[in-house]
Amino acid sequence: MTTTRLEAFSDGVLAIIITIMVLELKIPEGHDFSSLKPLFPTIITYVLSFIYIGIYWNNHHHLLHLTKEVNGKILWANLHLLFWLSLLPFATGYMGENHFEKIPTAIYGFILLMASLAWTILLLTIKYSDKKKSNPFTLLNFKKIIISNIFYAIATLISFFFPLIAGIIYIGIAVLWFIPNKKIEESS
Numbered sequence: 001m002t003t004t005r006l007e008a009f010s011d012g013v014l015a016i017i018i019t020i021m022v023l024e025l026k027i028p029e030g031h032d033f034s035s036l037k038p039l040f041p042t043i044i045t046y047v048l049s050f051i052y053i054g055i056y057w058n059n060h061h062h063l064l065h066l067t068k069e070v071n072g073k074i075l076w077a078n079l080h081l082l083f084w085l086s087l088l089p090f091a092t093g094y095m096g097e098n099h100f101e102k103i104p105t106a107i108y109g110f111i112l113l114m115a116s117l118a119w120t121i122l123l124l125t126i127k128y129s130d131k132k133k134s135n136p137f138t139l140l141n142f143k144k145i146i147i148s149n150i151f152y153a154i155a156t157l158i159s160f161f162f163p164l165i166a167g168i169i170y171i172g173i174a175v176l177w178f179i180p181n182k183k184i185e186e187s188s
Contacts, residue, residue: 001071003064006078010064013082014057020089021049042096045108048174049092052112055177056085056119067126077118077125084115105163109156112170116149148173 025046028035036043060081067074091111095104123140155169 001069003067003070006070006075007061007064010060010078010082011057013086014053014060017086017089018050018053021046021053021092024089024093041099042093045092045096045100048171049088051174051178052115053085053088055174056081056115059119059177063123063126068130070126071129073125074122074129077122081115081118081122084111084118087111088115100163100167102160102163105166106156106159109152109159109166109170112173113149113152113156116145116152120145120149144176148176 025042026039028039070078088111091104091108095101095108098104123142123145151169151173155166155173158169159166
């Protein structure tokens with residue numbers, strides 16, 4: 001089958017994930033800037049998670065434009081990715097509400113790691129499902145994917161000792177992925 005339905009379904013799930021995250025933001029009690037101060041960790045976490053969802057949405061869009069057709073394995077690999085991304089609103093709220101404490105920051109990192117591994121599985125599933133070997137997967141930066149997975153794992157472990165450093169690593173990985181691969185944009 002073509003990628004159209006898979007892309008539409010994934011877009012819908014990602015839109016719902018963003019909606020859930022924004023609904024978790026609490027309205028402050030006061031009307032001045034000082035009433036926003038307690039919400040700062042929650043807002044920072046929301047912005048970071050929104051950027052991550054945007055990165056996945058953008059890369060998913062480009063990936064599916066490189067993909068000619070999908071099969072059952074690809075559908076399941078995509079659902080695996082969406083499962084981990086669907087946990088991001090929980091992790092976002094938990095880390096934000098608890099001001100980047102150790103356990104919430106580690107859970108946030110673990111979910112980012114699992115989503116990244118699921119992304120890797122999706123890429124490899126698509127690559128090895130192409131019987132014609134015509135997909136331009138040489139355009140994908142697998143080094144960046146491996147580096148990201150390693151740093152997610154390191155940051156998750158560091159969270160138990162230095163959650164702020166782990167948070168900085170999460171931000172760094174997001175920055176690494178924020179600008180899409182120009183080769184992929186040009187070919188899709």
